[in-house]
Amino acid sequence: MAAGYKIFPHTSEVGLWIGAATYKAFYRNAARGFLDILGLKNARGPARSQMSVSLKAITPEELLVDWLNELIYLVHTKRVIPRVMRFDKADATILNARIAGPILNEGAAVAAEIKAATYHGLKVARRGGLLTARVILDV
Amino acid sequence: MDIKLRKVDEYVFELAKTGGMRVPGRIYASERMLPKIERERVAEQVANVAHLPGIVEYSLAMPDCHWGYGAPVGGVAAMDAKTGVISPGMVGYDISCGVRLLRSSLTAGSVRKMIGPLMDALYGSVASGVGKGGRLRLSSKDVKKVFRGGARWAVGAGYGDAEDLERIEDGGAVDGADPDRPSRRAVERGKNQVGTLGSGNHFLELQEVDAVFDAGAAEAFGLFEGQLVVLIHTGSRGCGYQICADALKIMQQARSRYRIALPDRQLACAPLDSPEGKDYLAAMCAGSNYARANRQVITHLVREAAMRTLSMAPRELGMSVVYDVSHNIAKMEIHDVGGGKRRLCVHRKGATRAFPAGHPDVPAAYRDVGQPVLVPGSMGTHSYVLVGTERAMRETFGTVCHGAGRMMSRTQAAKRIKGRDLARELEDKGIAIRTDSWRGLAEEAPFAYKNVCEVVDVCHRAGLARKVARMRPLGVLKG
Numbered sequence: 001m002a003a004g005y006k007i008f009p010h011t012s013e014v015g016l017w018i019g020a021a022t023y024k025a026f027y028r029n030a031a032r033g034f035l036d037i038l039g040l041k042n043a044r045g046p047a048r049s050q051m052s053v054s055l056k057a058i059t060p061e062e063l064l065v066d067w068l069n070e071l072i073y074l075v076h077t078k079r080v081i082p083r084v085m086r087f088d089k090a091d092a093t094i095l096n097a098r099i100a101g102p103i104l105n106e107g108a109a110v111a112a113e114i115k116a117a118t119y120h121g122l123k124v125a126r127r128g129g130l131l132t133a134r135v136i137l138d139v
Numbered sequence: 140m141d142i143k144l145r146k147v148d149e150y151v152f153e154l155a156k157t158g159g160m161r162v163p164g165r166i167y168a169s170e171r172m173l174p175k176i177e178r179e180r181v182a183e184q185v186a187n188v189a190h191l192p193g194i195v196e197y198s199l200a201m202p203d204c205h206w207g208y209g210a211p212v213g214g215v216a217a218m219d220a221k222t223g224v225i226s227p228g229m230v231g232y233d234i235s236c237g238v239r240l241l242r243s244s245l246t247a248g249s250v251r252k253m254i255g256p257l258m259d260a261l262y263g264s265v266a267s268g269v270g271k272g273g274r275l276r277l278s279s280k281d282v283k284k285v286f287r288g289g290a291r292w293a294v295g296a297g298y299g300d301a302e303d304l305e306r307i308e309d310g311g312a313v314d315g316a317d318p319d320r321p322s323r324r325a326v327e328r329g330k331n332q333v334g335t336l337g338s339g340n341h342f343l344e345l346q347e348v349d350a351v352f353d354a355g356a357a358e359a360f361g362l363f364e365g366q367l368v369v370l371i372h373t374g375s376r377g378c379g380y381q382i383c384a385d386a387l388k389i390m391q392q393a394r395s396r397y398r399i400a401l402p403d404r405q406l407a408c409a410p411l412d413s414p415e416g417k418d419y420l421a422a423m424c425a426g427s428n429y430a431r432a433n434r435q436v437i438t439h440l441v442r443e444a445a446m447r448t449l450s451m452a453p454r455e456l457g458m459s460v461v462y463d464v465s466h467n468i469a470k471m472e473i474h475d476v477g478g479g480k481r482r483l484c485v486h487r488k489g490a491t492r493a494f495p496a497g498h499p500d501v502p503a504a505y506r507d508v509g510q511p512v513l514v515p516g517s518m519g520t521h522s523y524v525l526v527g528t529e530r531a532m533r534e535t536f537g538t539v540c541h542g543a544g545r546m547m548s549r550t551q552a553a554k555r556i557k558g559r560d561l562a563r564e565l566e567d568k569g570i571a572i573r574t575d576s577w578r579g580l581a582e583e584a585p586f587a588y589k590n591v592c593e594v595v596d597v598c599h600r601a602g603l604a605r606k607v608a609r610m611r612p613l614g615v616l617k618g
Contacts, residue, residue, distance in 0.1 A: 117384075
């Protein structure tokens with residue numbers, strides 16, 4: 001399978017497969033897939049908001065869930081579309097990033113409300129040279 | 140995992156206790172439903188839940204069950220209060236998602252020409268859709284008051300009447316909420332969402348009671364055939380999701396400390412008497428109260444919109460609460476187990492409490508009859524009012540189904556029909572639709588769900604609840 005992301009169906013939620021050669025690309029692809037689910041992957045506009053994200057976890061699965069939950073908070077609560085991401089550190093248990101993006105206006109069309117990323121069946125593993133994971137998002 | 144289901148009764152299928160399961164599993168369903176349930180591997184999730192420490196009697200699934208994450212939707216598990224665990228994954232992210240039914244003094248026939256304007260008014264009054272904030276903008280201090288007071292806070296703030304509280308589960312607020320337990324982020328997410336529907340399968344419907352099955356119970360609930368009623372389905376919104384996410388992270392880390400081995404991380408849990416368990420229970424109660432306040436404020440907005448549109452005074456409209464009950468929650472309850480009374484933490488994930496006549500937790504006005512159980516159908520189909528039974532108390536910790544249950548993914552549903560086409564189909568059937576999201580509407584198409592009539596019939600025939608009334612939709616507001 002090629003690096004990137006794929007959205008896969010689930011009876012009541014949404015699934016996201018992520019694959020990348022490095023952890024930086026892995027978290028970037030996770031964010032891209034997340035924005036695609038929301039219908040925001042092509043969102044344009046000046047990056048009016050910037051913020052730092054610092055996450056630490058015991059396992060890569062926890063870190064991935066924390067990262068996606070952080071993105072959910074940014075979009076649905078802070079109303080920032082995380083379009084530009086600069087990773088200062090990204091590995092299995094630490095993620096430090098600077099994020100910038102346009103403001104999501106009140107009333108702007110968003111395809112889904114993602115409640116949270118779940119741990120269900122989640123395993124971050126190297127397969128065929130790629131870091132991969134299948135994560136279920138509660139919508 | 141190869142799991143064999145053994146039929147033990149007309150509508151009960153059992154999984155034997157094997158491997159790490161601490162109790163057997165039981166699925167309530169008809170033979171017809173079974174192939175779909177087996178394809179979805181619901182039994183595997185029922186078996187996983189049976190691994191939870193302190194679980195009592197059976198890991199259960201209701202007839203609307205389907206594959207969830209960790210636990211099945213439609214899952215029920217009761218843990219011993221002293222030796223058992225509490226699991227945020229067995230409650231769900233939308234803490235205290237639930238349903239409220241409002242009655243009115245009006246017949247649907249008398250307002251049929253006004254359904255369109257009524258729906259326009261509701262669409263304008265009740266914020267619905269992804270990330271939509273409501274009219275109320277609360278401070279952090281106010282959100283904490285909501286965590287503590289629930290619907291009682293809302294009534295005190297002018298959103299509703301004191302008598303509404305008599306017909307809400309727990310009198311409008313769960314005991315045991317600690318407003319300081321939810322994180323700062325949960326508080327932040329709760330600031331502008333009280334009085335909002337949200338999106339997904341949340342909705343507000345104008346309905347007509349089109350059948351009464353139990354005249355005595357219907358009369359006690361204030362329902363009559365041809366009546367205009369309102370059904371509201373929503374929960375604790377972003378703050379509930381955050382409370383759950385925060386707790387799951389903590390419990391992932393606590394698992395090894397308490398040596399709890401689980402087949403699915405999403406079932407992460409902690410002993411009820413541990414600091415983590417107590418903190419989550421207190422935070423979950425706070426989230427539950429937020430959901431109750433949310434539905435209370437929406438009730439007020441619905442009343443205002445209806446009085447304005449129909450030019451009616453409150454007494455003429457007669458809009459009052461039939462009942463408000465949650466279907467994603469963990470409650471501390473006393474149940475008969477093995478001939479003696481035990482205090483249990485009953486987890487209901489996509490399952491509704493259904494207490495019988497005489498139970499002290501049933502509102503006084505209904506105690507001779509039993510607790511109303513509100514079961515919404517999928518969009519465009521019937522909804523039901525049932526009443527709890529003694530048999531449910533004996534077999535399912537006083538629990539029944541919560542709705543129709545999904546059987547198709549959102550993607551598949553949206554591929555099969557466009558939202559605008561679905562809206563046209565429903566309008567042709569006389570159902571007015573108001574929504575901000577055509578895709579969201581398509582994802583909630585009736586064919587994506589099980590047949591609610593079949594689900595309710597199984598609950599009725601299995602003796603878990605009795606049918607009281609059926610409603611059909613006249614107008615749907617969806618996020």
